[in-house]
Amino acid sequence: MSKPRLVLIGNGMAGVRTVEELLKIKPDHYDITIFGAEPHPNYNRILLSPVLAGEMTIQEIVLNELDWYKENNITLHTGKQIAKIDRVNRKVVADDGTEEHYDRLLIATGSTPFMLPVPGNDLPGVIGYRDIKDTDEMIDAATRHKHAVVIGGGLLGLEAANGLKLRGMDVTVVHLGPWLLERQLDEVAGRMLQKSLEDKGLKFLLETQTEALIQGESGRVAAIRFKGGMQIPADLVVMAAGIRPNYGLAEKSGIYCNRGIVVNDTMQTYDPKIYAVGECVSHRGIAYGLVAPLFEQAKVAANHLAGYGIGRYTGSVTSTKLKVTGIDLFSAGDFMGGKDTEEIVLNDPHGGVYKKLVIKDNKLVGGVMYGDTADGPWYFQLLKDGRDIHDIRDSLIFGQNLVGDVGHAGKSKAAEMADSAEVCGCNGVTKGVIVQAIKAKGLFTLDEVKKHTKAASSCGSCAGLVEQILASTIGGAYTPAALDTKPMCACTDHSHKAVREAIVAQHLTTKEAIFKALEWKTPNGCDKCRPAVNYYLISTFPHEAKDDPQSRFINERAHANIQKDGTYSVVPRMWGGLTTPAELRAIADAAEKYNVPTVKVTGGQRIDLLGVKKEDLPKMWADLNAAGMVSGHAYGKSIRTVKTCVGAEHCRFGTQKSMTMGIKLEKMLFDMYSPHKVKLAVSGCPRNCAEAGIKDVGVIGVDSGYELYIGGNGGIKTEVAQFLCKVRTDEEVMEYSGAFLQLYREEGWYLERTCHYMERVGLDYIKSKILEDEEGRKAYYFRLLDSLKDAKDPWQTSREEQPIKQFIPIKLEA
Amino acid sequence: MSNWKLICKLDDIPQLGSRVVQRATGGDIAIFRNAEDEVFALHDKCPHKAGPLSQGIVHGRRVTCPLHGWNIGLNDGQAVAPDVGSCSTFQVKVENGEVYLAL
Numbered sequence: 001m002s003k004p005r006l007v008l009i010g011n012g013m014a015g016v017r018t019v020e021e022l023l024k025i026k027p028d029h030y031d032i033t034i035f036g037a038e039p040h041p042n043y044n045r046i047l048l049s050p051v052l053a054g055e056m057t058i059q060e061i062v063l064n065e066l067d068w069y070k071e072n073n074i075t076l077h078t079g080k081q082i083a084k085i086d087r088v089n090r091k092v093v094a095d096d097g098t099e100e101h102y103d104r105l106l107i108a109t110g111s112t113p114f115m116l117p118v119p120g121n122d123l124p125g126v127i128g129y130r131d132i133k134d135t136d137e138m139i140d141a142a143t144r145h146k147h148a149v150v151i152g153g154g155l156l157g158l159e160a161a162n163g164l165k166l167r168g169m170d171v172t173v174v175h176l177g178p179w180l181l182e183r184q185l186d187e188v189a190g191r192m193l194q195k196s197l198e199d200k201g202l203k204f205l206l207e208t209q210t211e212a213l214i215q216g217e218s219g220r221v222a223a224i225r226f227k228g229g230m231q232i233p234a235d236l237v238v239m240a241a242g243i244r245p246n247y248g249l250a251e252k253s254g255i256y257c258n259r260g261i262v263v264n265d266t267m268q269t270y271d272p273k274i275y276a277v278g279e280c281v282s283h284r285g286i287a288y289g290l291v292a293p294l295f296e297q298a299k300v301a302a303n304h305l306a307g308y309g310i311g312r313y314t315g316s317v318t319s320t321k322l323k324v325t326g327i328d329l330f331s332a333g334d335f336m337g338g339k340d341t342e343e344i345v346l347n348d349p350h351g352g353v354y355k356k357l358v359i360k361d362n363k364l365v366g367g368v369m370y371g372d373t374a375d376g377p378w379y380f381q382l383l384k385d386g387r388d389i390h391d392i393r394d395s396l397i398f399g400q401n402l403v404g405d406v407g408h409a410g411k412s413k414a415a416e417m418a419d420s421a422e423v424c425g426c427n428g429v430t431k432g433v434i435v436q437a438i439k440a441k442g443l444f445t446l447d448e449v450k451k452h453t454k455a456a457s458s459c460g461s462c463a464g465l466v467e468q469i470l471a472s473t474i475g476g477a478y479t480p481a482a483l484d485t486k487p488m489c490a491c492t493d494h495s496h497k498a499v500r501e502a503i504v505a506q507h508l509t510t511k512e513a514i515f516k517a518l519e520w521k522t523p524n525g526c527d528k529c530r531p532a533v534n535y536y537l538i539s540t541f542p543h544e545a546k547d548d549p550q551s552r553f554i555n556e557r558a559h560a561n562i563q564k565d566g567t568y569s570v571v572p573r574m575w576g577g578l579t580t581p582a583e584l585r586a587i588a589d590a591a592e593k594y595n596v597p598t599v600k601v602t603g604g605q606r607i608d609l610l611g612v613k614k615e616d617l618p619k620m621w622a623d624l625n626a627a628g629m630v631s632g633h634a635y636g637k638s639i640r641t642v643k644t645c646v647g648a649e650h651c652r653f654g655t656q657k658s659m660t661m662g663i664k665l666e667k668m669l670f671d672m673y674s675p676h677k678v679k680l681a682v683s684g685c686p687r688n689c690a691e692a693g694i695k696d697v698g699v700i701g702v703d704s705g706y707e708l709y710i711g712g713n714g715g716i717k718t719e720v721a722q723f724l725c726k727v728r729t730d731e732e733v734m735e736y737s738g739a740f741l742q743l744y745r746e747e748g749w750y751l752e753r754t755c756h757y758m759e760r761v762g763l764d765y766i767k768s769k770i771l772e773d774e775e776g777r778k779a780y781y782f783r784l785l786d787s788l789k790d791a792k793d794p795w796q797t798s799r800e801e802q803p804i805k806q807f808i809p810i811k812l813e814a
Numbered sequence: 815m816s817n818w819k820l821i822c823k824l825d826d827i828p829q830l831g832s833r834v835v836q837r838a839t840g841g842d843i844a845i846f847r848n849a850e851d852e853v854f855a856l857h858d859k860c861p862h863k864a865g866p867l868s869q870g871i872v873h874g875r876r877v878t879c880p881l882h883g884w885n886i887g888l889n890d891g892q893a894v895a896p897d898v899g900s901c902s903t904f905q906v907k908v909e910n911g912e913v914y915l916a917l
């Protein structure tokens with residue numbers, strides 16, 4: 001049987017992206033044909049600016065080579081413009097007569113530059129700035145002519161002006177508005193921008209209206225005249241005064257248009273067989289002119305073309321960045337503000353830095369940054385997530401570093417970093433490699449960069465830096481996905497949040513039920529979603545859902561930590577960091593009996609036996625169990641250790657019995673699984689020898705009781721724990737810290753440490769749950785104790801209850 | 815011709831799991847069973863840095879190496895793009911609930 005036919009009109013960024021998304025989720029569904037008016041394969045239009053500026057070549061900005069079309073069995077007609085859509089017979093006709101039938105049609109014809117309706121606008125030398133042809137013409141003009149005039153002081157106009165200037169022309173920008181980029185910047189930032197562009201040699205005529213373009217003797221344009229009579233020479237005029245959605249073809253064929261092809265939230269036009277995406281579209285009355293929203297549209301359209309019928313496009317908030325090397329500018333949302341908004345402004349005209357944040361109802365609704373835009377993506381994320389900012393408001397304007405969000409210092413320097421500078425320490429990836437991959441492979445998202453370069457794919461601490469490199473390389477095309485809606489992994493479109501909510505709401509108790517109810521795209525998930533889903537199940541339904549060992553990472557399956565040579569490490573639990581001569585003797589015996597090559601004292605006050613063969617694990621556990629020791633869970637997304645100091649039991653400074661307190665906490669939390677690892681510490685006085693300030697829960701004894709700190713982290717992101725409250729008794733320490741950990745267990749997303757969780761929901765939220773609501777706190781505490789009530793030692797159970805076959809190799813006789 | 819060797823019962827391998835077959839020479843072989851009860855055999859050595867693939871998470875027709883997360887195709891031993899590398903495969907068959915390996 002032949003496949004249904006999909007025809008795409010417009011071989012540009014939005015259309016081809018839709019096809020890519022479609023191939024990803026349903027590869028062989030359609031016979032696909034693409035018509036493109038331009039004689040090129042799909043290229044990255046936004047990088048025409050660096051091409052004009054001489055920073056890149058056309059070859060480098062091609063997104064889909066001709067081979068890509070071939071490999072995916074796509075018939076490509078370049079240089080053929082569709083002249084007619086025959087909806088009755090479901091076919092399209094190109095200007096050269098080529099015809100093609102369709103079962104589904106996708107229109108992605110983009111837009112065209114708006115040519116001011118003034119006399120002379122059709123003279124040779126007067127062009128728009130849209131495609132490779134225009135760019136070539138500008139590059140060519142720069143070699144033969146002197147005076148360029150750019151009409152329009154928006155993003156496109158300024159990038160064109162900058163490029164022409166770099167190519168040696170004398171450039172004047174004519175702008176009708178009172179300052180540059182008035183749709184992206186407020187007046188202060190607009191003036192600062194103008195000043196630095198003037199320093200680069202550009203000239204500006206603001207609040208100036210063009211009246212006519214005047215022909216010279218050669219027939220080419222020679223001058224431009226403004227209202228009021230002033231006239232300046234011009235051998236090249238670039239119109240960058242706006243774009244017009246390209247919907248004439250659709251309108252002619254009777255598809256309903258209103259300043260764009262009108263589509264619903266599934267990107268379908270009024271003709272159900274016809275979808276449209278990109279700049280030619282009017283969605284809820286808005287036509288977008290940036291790629292980030294178009295890519296969101298592409299994803300939705302692909303889903304519906306694939307026949308899955310899920311996903312709606314509900315509109316986008318956009319942010320912009322000017323791609324002029326050496327100028328840093330960022331704006332997003334409602335940056336002008338109004339009656340019911342407040343503003344935080346930082347203005348340092350000498351340092352060339354200006355930042356304005358617009359706040360409404362304790363939420364960030366917009367912002368402008370000039371000179372220092374390192375925090376742009378972070379602000380944009382806060383804005384999209386609608387995060388309540390009132391707890392970080394004091395230091396918000398100083399950026400993410402001061403709010404204490406990212407540990408690696410110097411990260412705000414992405415643009416200034418040398419290409420040879422190492423960005424990802426785990427995988428040894430330099431900035432140059434990342435930039436190269438972004439440009440050469442046409443990467444747009446953090447995930448894509450992770451996949452292709454391995455940067456930020458191990459510990460993730462450099463993710464912020466990689467995002468900045470992305471933003472500075474591709475400009476406004478980069479939008480971080482809102483955390484709430486970011487899909488868990490490639491197996492699903494659902495976010496962690498959505499999956500957790502669905503598990504509770506629909507009472508889903510097995511992974512199969514979840515995959516079915518939420519329409520997973522893969523039969524049994526992947527190494528990312530299965531462990532997450534398994535954790536969500538066992539934490540939501542502690543005695544009901546069954547743990548699935550095959551969905552756990554090997555460490556949690558083998559109850560030991562895998563090492564780089566495939567051996568394992570064994571860490572017996574030492575409650576509160578205490579041990580006994582008998583235990584030490586048993587550990588020493590086991591180490592000798594199983595030829596353990598390395599014995600080490602860990603940072604968490606435990607003893608680590610490294611280099612154990614997997615088949616020896618059960619035997620070694622049996623010996624340790626016999627001496628009264630149990631698993632130390634040094635391998636799990638679980639409670640790891642409670643460190644303690646000497647405390648009032650011995651120390652001359654001690655105010656509280658930190659060792660006793662630590663042991664109580666550790667016994668309470670034994671075998672607790674959590675979104676990520678959990679570490680605690682208890683110090684007997686504020687000298688804090690147990691380093692409680694960098695723990696998920698830190699307890700510090702004071703004369704009148706204990707101080708509790710939460711959300712600290714000594715790892716990748718060194719994060720100081722924040723003060724939660726002061727309590728009087730040991731019982732209260734258990735109740736408050738237990739309740740907090742249960743809240744985190746119920747709401748945290750898999751692999752989110754307490755510090756990340758806290759950053760997402762805010763300390764105030766946690767206080768409202770744990771401090772202000774006594775009944776709620778007791779309920780959390782109860783649920784924690786209840787879910788741990790029959791905790792067993794996994795070393796014991798995997799020896800006795802579960803099949804221990806996994807530990808036994810099958811030996812082949814030679 | 816291939817010399818089929820009886821290895822174990824199908825049920826000795828957990829679904830979405832694996833067993834290790836130790837050879838006198840030539841290194842370990844990992845035998846995988848997926849959710850559809852298909853069985854595959856690969857050299858137990860990741861093309862990246864020799865991680866033990868048998869210890870990875872099995873999904874669909876892939877296994878994710880436990881050391882650095884490469885995905886390896888179970889039927890062809892090829893690393894999934896963008897990673898590049900390959901790992902040798904062995905013929906396996908299941909008859910009457912018993913797993914045989916061609917050596």
Ligand SMILES: Cc1cc2nc3c(=O)[nH]c(=O)nc-3n(C[C@H](O)[C@H](O)[C@H](O)COP(=O)(O)OP(=O)(O)OC[C@H]3O[C@@H](n4cnc5c(N)ncnc54)[C@H](O)[C@@H]3O)c2cc1C
Nearest residue numbers: 010012013014037045046082109110278279289290291475
């Ligand atoms: C110089 C420049 C810099 C930019 N910088 C940025 C930036 O920094 N950030 C950002 O987000 N956006 C930027 N943009 C905007 C971005 O490029 C567009 O939003 C995006 O390319 C629109 O995608 P599209 O698929 O809707 O249209 P296009 O990419 O324009 O694709 C439409 C294609 O359809 C073809 N076509 C039209 N009619 C027909 C027909 N009848 N038959 C066949 N083919 C047809 C056209 O020739 C064109 O190739 C920039 C644009 C330009 C020109």
Ligand code: HEM
Nearest residue numbers: 577605644645646647650651652653686687688689690691
């Ligand atoms: C005013 C500052 C401090 C004083 C007076 C102080 C004093 C002490 C004392 C008396 C002990 C007990 C020693 C014993 O009898 O075994 C101790 C232990 C210790 N101190 Fe401090 N300390 C201070 C700050 C710190 C800091 C800032 C750290 C680390 C960040 C630290 C780390 C330790 C450690 C690791 C121990 C051993 C605790 C254990 O494992 O039992 N101390 N300190």
Ligand code: SF4
Nearest residue numbers: 645651654684685689
């Ligand atoms: S924290 Fe205080 S009580 Fe504990 S060991 Fe240090 S000085 Fe002593």
Ligand code: FES
Nearest residue numbers: 860863865879882
């Ligand atoms: S050894 Fe397998 S991913 Fe590195």
